[in-house]
Amino acid sequence: MSFQNVIGFSHDSAHPLGVLLINLGTPDAPTTTAVRRYLTEFLADPRVIEGPRFIWWLVLHGFILRVRPARSAKAYQAVWTEHGSPLLTISQRQAVALQQRLEARLTGSVHVELGMRYGNPSISSALHKLRDASIRRLLILPLYPQYSGTTTGSTFDAVTRALATWRWLPEVRFINQYHDEPAYIAALVESVRAYWAEHGEPQRLLFSFHGIPKDYFLNGDPYHCQCHKTARLVSEGLGLPRERWQLSFQSRVGNKEWLKPYTDETLRSWGAAGIESTHVLCPGFAADCLETIEEIGEENRQYFLKAGGKTYGYIPCLNDEKAHMEMLADLVHRHSLGWPESAGQWEPVVAEGAA
Numbered sequence: 001m002s003f004q005n006v007i008g009f010s011h012d013s014a015h016p017l018g019v020l021l022i023n024l025g026t027p028d029a030p031t032t033t034a035v036r037r038y039l040t041e042f043l044a045d046p047r048v049i050e051g052p053r054f055i056w057w058l059v060l061h062g063f064i065l066r067v068r069p070a071r072s073a074k075a076y077q078a079v080w081t082e083h084g085s086p087l088l089t090i091s092q093r094q095a096v097a098l099q100q101r102l103e104a105r106l107t108g109s110v111h112v113e114l115g116m117r118y119g120n121p122s123i124s125s126a127l128h129k130l131r132d133a134s135i136r137r138l139l140i141l142p143l144y145p146q147y148s149g150t151t152t153g154s155t156f157d158a159v160t161r162a163l164a165t166w167r168w169l170p171e172v173r174f175i176n177q178y179h180d181e182p183a184y185i186a187a188l189v190e191s192v193r194a195y196w197a198e199h200g201e202p203q204r205l206l207f208s209f210h211g212i213p214k215d216y217f218l219n220g221d222p223y224h225c226q227c228h229k230t231a232r233l234v235s236e237g238l239g240l241p242r243e244r245w246q247l248s249f250q251s252r253v254g255n256k257e258w259l260k261p262y263t264d265e266t267l268r269s270w271g272a273a274g275i276e277s278t279h280v281l282c283p284g285f286a287a288d289c290l291e292t293i294e295e296i297g298e299e300n301r302q303y304f305l306k307a308g309g310k311t312y313g314y315i316p317c318l319n320d321e322k323a324h325m326e327m328l329a330d331l332v333h334r335h336s337l338g339w340p341e342s343a344g345q346w347e348p349v350v351a352e353g354a355a
């Protein structure tokens with residue numbers, strides 16, 4: 001095994017704080033081939049699909065990767081913009097905005113990089129850039145407000161796997177979750193209020209979170225509880241009575257039971273029960289993506305309207321809005337405090353025998 005060397009390390013300047021911003025990732029293009037490559041990496045992750053590997057490998061390669069890429073590619077084509085995948089372009093804007101806000105807040109210098117758990121830019125390429133910037137302290141911020149082993153846990157695996165190839169490791173901190181941060185809750189409350197100021201208040205507000213298999217929750221994944229707390233705090237911030245809001249889980253894959261109630265079933269049942277208007281908010285997504293723009297913005301709209309509903313609104317994610325970026329900068333700032341003065345600076349010495 002050979003390790004990645006540190007060449008050209010600058011000894012005489014202060015080392016910037018490295019901030020690695022991570023989101024899930026997206027295909028490189030909305031084509032069947034690119035989506036297959038992305039899904040192959042994503043669905044082979046044992047944090048995402050638990051269970052015996054060999055059986056899953058047969059199902060994945062024998063069935064899923066033959067059918068799903070073409071179907072998902074169509075959905076991606078519907079959300080793709082001239083700049084690319086919404087998830088990637090929004091995440092890039094978030095990285096730039098975070099860099100600017102941190103420069104304004106921190107006394108020392110800072111270097112923010114974006115990495116994606118699956119696809120590009122990869123976590124290891126982002127880490128290379130941070131190493132080239134001579135960072136000696138690394139703060140990792142997965143953009144998942146609610147912790148789940150499938151997302152946050154998997155991010156940790158990927159970062160530590162990449163760092164395992166480094167000769168000289170930096171000091172590392174890993175932000176686990178921020179599901180009940182007051183500024184995150186306040187930003188969500190404000191985004192709902194702003195949407196209501198423009199579109200009026202609906203009869204019901206639905207908090208739709210990405211689902212996970214129910215057995216992960218039963219085995220101790222805290223995601224379900226953190227989603228419930230986020231929804232409760234936002235509804236309290238809005239002063240919304242309990243009968244006017246509900247929480248649900250979307251994007252189920254496969255036939256296993258996932259966290260309930262399901263978003264599609266909830267919206268169909270509301271439409272059929274005579275609820276005329278609803279707005280849907282997705283607080284678990286830091287950036288709009290396929291699962292929000294297409295699945296919530298379009299697909300679930302049809303379920304509600306076809307079942308009898310009359311007015312449906314999708315409230316966008318916080319994306320690179322000012323309150324969101326301020327909140328993230330504050331979170332990074334607080335997590336960057338308390339490190340001792342020295343970051344392990346060392347004097348350059350020419351080793352004996354070295355040329």
Ligand SMILES: C=CC1=C(C)c2cc3[nH]c(cc4nc(cc5[nH]c(cc1n2)c(C)c5CCC(=O)O)C(CCC(=O)O)=C4C)c(C)c3C=C
Nearest residue numbers: 024025026027048072087148150151210212253289290291
């Ligand atoms: C099959 C299991 C999956 C689990 C468990 C899962 C958890 C999970 N995912 C997100 C966030 C996102 N997921 C996105 C896309 C997506 N998710 C799955 C499957 C699982 N997700 C698939 C197969 C896909 C790809 C699209 C498709 O084929 O339907 C995305 C969007 C990516 C994009 O390019 O826009 C996000 C974001 C969370 C938060 C989560 C658990 C908490």
Ligand SMILES: [Fe+2]
Nearest residue numbers: 024210251291
């Ligand atoms: Fe997902």
Ligand SMILES: [Fe+2]
Nearest residue numbers: 251290291295
């Ligand atoms: Fe989906």
